[in-house]
Amino acid sequence: MKDYHIFIIEDDPWYGEILEYHLTLNPDYRVTRFGSAKECLDNLHLKPNLITVDYSLPDMTGEQLFSRIKNQNPALPVIIISGQEKVVTAVSLLKMGVAEYLVKDDHTRDLLWNAILRIRECQDLKEEVEILRDELGQKYALDKIIQGNSNAIRKIFTLLEKAAKTNINVSITGETGTGKELAAKAIHYNSDRNKMPFIALNMSAIPFDLLESELFGYEKGAFTGALTRKTGKFEEANKGTLFLDEIGEMDMSIQSKLLRVLQERELYRLGGNEPIKLDVRIIVATHKNLAKQVELGKFREDLYYRIIGMPVELPPLRVRDNDILLLAKYFLDEFCKENKMPLKILDNDAKNKLMNYTYPGNIRELKAIIDLAVVMSEGTQITSTDIVFANAKTEDNLLASETTMKEYTARIIQYFLEKNDNNVVKVAEKLDIGKSTIYNMIKSREIRLK
Numbered sequence: 001m002k003d004y005h006i007f008i009i010e011d012d013p014w015y016g017e018i019l020e021y022h023l024t025l026n027p028d029y030r031v032t033r034f035g036s037a038k039e040c041l042d043n044l045h046l047k048p049n050l051i052t053v054d055y056s057l058p059d060m061t062g063e064q065l066f067s068r069i070k071n072q073n074p075a076l077p078v079i080i081i082s083g084q085e086k087v088v089t090a091v092s093l094l095k096m097g098v099a100e101y102l103v104k105d106d107h108t109r110d111l112l113w114n115a116i117l118r119i120r121e122c123q124d125l126k127e128e129v130e131i132l133r134d135e136l137g138q139k140y141a142l143d144k145i146i147q148g149n150s151n152a153i154r155k156i157f158t159l160l161e162k163a164a165k166t167n168i169n170v171s172i173t174g175e176t177g178t179g180k181e182l183a184a185k186a187i188h189y190n191s192d193r194n195k196m197p198f199i200a201l202n203m204s205a206i207p208f209d210l211l212e213s214e215l216f217g218y219e220k221g222a223f224t225g226a227l228t229r230k231t232g233k234f235e236e237a238n239k240g241t242l243f244l245d246e247i248g249e250m251d252m253s254i255q256s257k258l259l260r261v262l263q264e265r266e267l268y269r270l271g272g273n274e275p276i277k278l279d280v281r282i283i284v285a286t287h288k289n290l291a292k293q294v295e296l297g298k299f300r301e302d303l304y305y306r307i308i309g310m311p312v313e314l315p316p317l318r319v320r321d322n323d324i325l326l327l328a329k330y331f332l333d334e335f336c337k338e339n340k341m342p343l344k345i346l347d348n349d350a351k352n353k354l355m356n357y358t359y360p361g362n363i364r365e366l367k368a369i370i371d372l373a374v375v376m377s378e379g380t381q382i383t384s385t386d387i388v389f390a391n392a393k394t395e396d397n398l399l400a401s402e403t404t405m406k407e408y409t410a411r412i413i414q415y416f417l418e419k420n421d422n423n424v425v426k427v428a429e430k431l432d433i434g435k436s437t438i439y440n441m442i443k444s445r446e447i448r449l450k
Contacts, residue, residue, distance in 0.1 A: 003030040004120060007051040009040045009065065010081075011058050015104075019052065022109045023116070037065040044072055050099075050119060052112065055082035055089075063089075066098060077119045081108065146186070147330050148323035152315040156183070159312050164190040169309030172285040177362030178314040180285035181245060188241040193281060196240030201233050204249040211254055213270055216261070222271025234267055234278055241281045247307070248288035248299065259303045282307060317359040317366060324354055327363060331370040332382070344374060349384035349448075356411070357389055406446075413438060414447045422449045 006029055010016035013035070020031045032048070034040050037060045040051065051069060055062035062080045069078055077099040082089070090101040100115040102108055146157045163170050164187050172180045181200060188198045206214050213222075217232030233242060244250075250258070261267045262282065266275040284307050293299035317324060328346060336343050346354070350373070359365050373386040416427045417438075428435045441447045 004028050004050070005030045005032065005046070005048045006116070007031075007040060007043070007048045008033045009035075009037065009051065009053045009057065011035050011054060011056075015054075019109065019112065022113065029116075037068070040065065041068055041072075044069070048076070049123065050077050050079070050116060052079045052081055055080050055084070063093060063096070066093065066096065070097065077123070079112065079115055079119075081112070147327050148320055149326065150315075150320040150323045152320050153323060156312065156314060159310065160186050161190075163187045163310050163312070167191075167193075167281050169281070169307055170283045170312060171290070171308050171310070172283065172312045172314065173289075174285075174287065174314030175316050175360075175362055176287050177359075177364035178316060179363050180314060181243065183312065183314060184241070184243040184283040184285065187283060188243075188281075191241075191281070193240050197237050198241050198243065199233050199237035200243040200245060202245040204246040208251050208254075211251070212257065215254070215258070216267050216269055218270035219272045222269070226271065229269070232267070232269065234261065234280060235276060237280050239279050241283060244282065244284045246286055247284040248286040248290055248293055252298075252300065255300045255303050259300060259306060262303075262306050282309075317362045324359075324366065325351055327366055328354055328370050331367045332374060335371050335374050339374075341374065342380060344377060344380050344382055347381045347383050350382050350387050353384045353387045410441060410446045413441065417447065417449065 006023060008016055008019050008023075008031060010019065010033065016033050016035070020033050023029050023031050032043070032046070034043065037053075037057050040053075053062045053065055057065065060068075062082065066078050066080065069076060079100040079102060080093055080098050081102045081104060083104045085103050093101055099119055102111050102115065146153060146160070148154075160183060170184070170187060172183050174180055184200070185198060188194060201214065203211070213230065213232065215232050215234060217230045217235055218226050220226055220229050261278070265279070266277050268275060290299055290304055290308070294301050294304050317327075325346070328351075332344060332346070335341075354366075354369075361368070369387060369389065372388060373382050376388070377383065377386040413427065413431065413433075416430060417424070420426050420430070424435055424438050428438055438447070442449060
């Protein structure tokens with residue numbers, strides 16, 4: 001464990017030695033003692049973790065020294081130790097931000113010991129939170145969260161970078177499974193709000209009669225069953241980002257209340273009379289066409305223009321070309337790592353099969369396909385038979401990519417061979433082609449018997 005450096009500022013050498021001896025009983029503590037405020041200020045470059053200050057110093061009061069310390073390092077905790085018991089002085093210093101105010105008596109050493117333990121525990125927790133936030137920020141770094149090199153995804157990368165540099169509201173659209181929440185997190189964790197909360201709420205997952213209290217919170221006694229005060233998602237996200245997924249599912253009555261909150265930048269909890277000021281960035285997402293919903297009278301036009309901000313339309317996976325294989329490898333490696341399995345690779349037939357599918361479930365579906373393929377595969381290679389498309393048929397995806405007539409023919413014959421247990425005669429009859437045509441294509445390896 002690293003040293004915890006403590007400054008003791010005490011003009012009474014005897015009392016200072018007592019405090020120093022008592023604190024150094026903890027081997028983690030490194031104590032430096034000074035007899036004046038000036039010595040303390042001259043040595044702040046040593047970056048102590050905590051300072052104890054005698055209130056009555058020869059060159060300035062403890063209050064004056066505390067103010068000077070705070071000007072240089074606002075986060076540095078300071079404990080005032082005073083020979084006087086004036087409540088007014090203690091209250092004044094605590095209001096200024098002093099960590100503890102202790103009176104000199106027979107219990108001071110033990111009180112100081114316990115106060116430092118509490119302060120250090122809080123500092124360790126704050127440091128741990130900062131580390132976790134940094135790790136979270138790295139996890140959602142744009143160059144890590146956006147997997148792909150296609151033109152379609154590069155345009156999205158540019159939009160997310162621009163969105164992250166401002167506080168503009170963002171509306172993310174796209175088919176189910178295209179990664180709308182991940183895009184929202186990428187914006188938040190790359191913005192200047194990244195140290196503050198990211199709160200997500202799916203409108204379609206909350207019953208209508210609970211949505212208002214979920215968004216805005218309520219006071220104790222606001223309704224039957226409201227036994228305590230509840231903080232709503234807007235308050236939880238204050239200073240940070242609120243992500244409202246599937247906003248197109250929101251009831252019109254809630255839309256009007258949401259509009260008021262966005263306009264006024266304040267809310268009232270249910271049953272409350274005090275306005276609560278808000279500083280929240282809003283990111284919304286939907287798989288619906290909100291402009292069309294406005295035309296149909298199912299979404300408020302004024303709310304639409306309030307939330308539309310910067311539109312970001314995530315492309316479906318089927319138009320992202322080789323990103324399919326890049327994402328497949330990413331999911332494959334991640335699954336093997338998480339499950340402590342040897343790394344596996346996709347053989348060429350598996351790659352071709354993945355590239356010739358339309359992915360109605362987009363990225364989410366691809367991940368499920370790869371996870372299952374890893375489990376089902378034998379050895380270090382994943383073959384085409386390990387790739388299972390649960391919700392679609394191969395023939396439905398025949399025209400998913402443009403190719404030559406010869407290649408289309410090969411794919412059709414290949415499909416029917418697999419469907420009919422490689423019975424060449426049966427397939428020739430079904431397709432009304434010669435058996436020799438199929439055999440020649442097998443011989444030239446345009447198709448394969450499996």
